[in-house]
Amino acid sequence: MKITESVKDNVSQVYIKGRFDAHTCETVDAYIREKMEKGRHQFVLNMEKVPFIDSAGLRVVLVIARDLRGEYQGDLRFAILQPAVNKVFEISGLNNVLRIFDDAETAAQSFSE
Amino acid sequence: MYVRFWGVRGSIAAPLTNEALSAKIEAAVKLALKAGLTDDWQVSEFIKELPWHVRQTAGGDTACIEIQAGGKLLILDAGTGFRRLGLDLIQRSMGSPIEAHILITHTHWDHISGIPFFAPAFMPDNALTFYSPYSGLEDRLNHQQNPEYFPVPLAPAFKFVHLNERERFQIGDVTVETFPLNHPGGSYSYRITQDDKMFIYATDSEYQGLSADSLKPFADFFNGADLLIFDAQYTMLENVEKENWGHSNVFTGIDMALEAGVKRIAFTHHEPAYDDEKLGEILHKAKEYLNINQPEAGLQLYLASEGFSMTL
Numbered sequence A: 001m002k003i004t005e006s007v008k009d010n011v012s013q014v015y016i017k018g019r020f021d022a023h024t025c026e027t028v029d030a031y032i033r034e035k036m037e038k039g040r041h042q043f044v045l046n047m048e049k050v051p052f053i054d055s056a057g058l059r060v061v062l063v064i065a066r067d068l069r070g071e072y073q074g075d076l077r078f079a080i081l082q083p084a085v086n087k088v089f090e091i092s093g094l095n096n097v098l099r100i101f102d103d104a105e106t107a108a109q110s111f112s113e
Numbered sequence B: 001m002y003v004r005f006w007g008v009r010g011s012i013a014a015p016l017t018n019e020a021l022s023a024k025i026e027a028a029v030k031l032a033l034k035a036g037l038t039d040d041w042q043v044s045e046f047i048k049e050l051p052w053h054v055r056q057t058a059g060g061d062t063a064c065i066e067i068q069a070g071g072k073l074l075i076l077d078a079g080t081g082f083r084r085l086g087l088d089l090i091q092r093s094m095g096s097p098i099e100a101h102i103l104i105t106h107t108h109w110d111h112i113s114g115i116p117f118f119a120p121a122f123m124p125d126n127a128l129t130f131y132s133p134y135s136g137l138e139d140r141l142n143h144q145q146n147p148e149y150f151p152v153p154l155a156p157a158f159k160f161v162h163l164n165e166r167e168r169f170q171i172g173d174v175t176v177e178t179f180p181l182n183h184p185g186g187s188y189s190y191r192i193t194q195d196d197k198m199f200i201y202a203t204d205s206e207y208q209g210l211s212a213d214s215l216k217p218f219a220d221f222f223n224g225a226d227l228l229i230f231d232a233q234y235t236m237l238e239n240v241e242k243e244n245w246g247h248s249n250v251f252t253g254i255d256m257a258l259e260a261g262v263k264r265i266a267f268t269h270h271e272p273a274y275d276d277e278k279l280g281e282i283l284h285k286a287k288e289y290l291n292i293n294q295p296e297a298g299l300q301l302y303l304a305s306e307g308f309s310m311t312l
């Protein structure tokens, strides 16, 4: 799993590449939590290069979003879900509580609404 | 190895309400009108085709599973379903003594509240033995039947065997192993092996760390099971809301089963607030999830319901 970040207007765009599952979920979790501790609380997770997510990945993003909302008035939002990942978000009900956008820019702008 | 569910509800018994029964009848009649039934003989075939949640109910009794293996009767947990199993055993035995080995996962009410109502305990010829890794199990069960709570003390017929946290022992040809789970106050999984069949009961457990490393000890214990019975009390969202309540969900169950090379998984310990429609939907979503993420996997998914049985 490859993770990179770019920051604009206090919103962190996190790009992840690869399968988001039991073998990689800790890497994503640790990466975002490290940024959180440094004071960043608005994240867009760019999922364009993520072909697969399982329950481990789902739980990680759900818990991070909950913590960001509850403790920092922040959020973890999503851009560009691949069809299979989008379907898994729907099936697990995550699409009802997480904010998902078709492109990264709209996702980032949603924080200044 | 034969497995039968006598109680599948978690936390507290949740009998079908009149309202829910009426809704089932109404749905069935509407579908019958739509299907244009005209004759009595069409009815039984028509009922078989009804959606599961209209035709059946998961049941309201709490945790109890019967296993028949190598000529031995094993019982897992003694929730309210234990009462009806007791009555059935008496009928089946036709007067001959009953020998039962009762494995207790933990002593939350939904796993022990059938014990005062287990009729075979009042017949002195029956050999009934409780097993658990709790050294104080006998005390706990005695307390449950203190006169403040129940008019009759714990039946003297019960014997107790104290197990270690991780133990392997024999009941005749049957090998039984224990493994600790994540649950407030503790809970234990049981692995039951006989001939080349392996059965796992893993109820009342929460998996918060879902990394491959955190799950490895569980995946190792579940490895290669013919049937894994798994606590899937909550939806994914509710599981995170109810963090530290000690339960899990179908998606985590599927991924653990896949990791462990399990052949069949049955979801149990149903949330008492979920009706049959919701439980049917949870199973449906579990199947969709498996189809998308691992379409080639041979894993079979089941929703545990009262009376549901399987031969491994």
Ligand SMILES: [Zn+2]
Binding pocket: B010, B011, B108, B110, B111, B204, B269
């Ligand atoms: Zn329970």
Ligand SMILES: [Zn+2]
Binding pocket: B106, B108, B183, B187, B204, B246
């Ligand atoms: Zn419990």
